[in-house]
Amino acid sequence: MTTTNSVETQTETEFDHPCPIRDVLDRIGDQWSLLILTTLAPATLRFNELHREIGDISRQMLSRTLKRLEQDGFIERKIYAEVPPKVEYKLSPLGHSFLEPMQALIAWADSNHAQICQSRRQHRAKKDGQA
Template identity: 45%
Template structure:
């Protein structure tokens, strides 16, 4: 029997998942892993502004949630790749849409912010 979840309830565990998915670094990582497995350092180069520490922490959280997998290759130095799991792949359309919505609508958002800020003066 599957438990019922209600995202509007403050104690519902779905809140933790929503919190993770609302994080900009999670969105960018999941979107970047959409088409291929990627090494840690490549992710760090591709996602400008993320620190090594934050990237590592976010990857661990996404792995714990079952959204990405981590594969270690016995090379010198050790090579680590990250990829979407089947569960993570169920998010690719909505994550991509969210990430790229921001790109498509940024001018309107900036204009709205400017207009709002004028009302505060």
């Protein structure tokens, strides 16, 4: 009985993270997640359409990232019983709710990118001058 309780407790807390900010940002802050969510914002797309839209992502990385986004509830995957199988991806209600803060983050990054790049150049010049 102790084993069952232990397993149940582990299963219940397995996906809980003590820091919600770090947990969410670790998942959506990778190289591809925001781009995939942005690409799916206006329309439901099939895998190959999504791959074409993004362009420089490998099929393996696209597949892996889609699985993580689906696991976290940002996207929904619908499989049609056809030959060959047809699979479509779209934003879930949670994914749609993330668009506004995501777009604010993208706008902030766009507005401040030149300043960030300038700071990097200044830091590099300082570092190179000290060497």
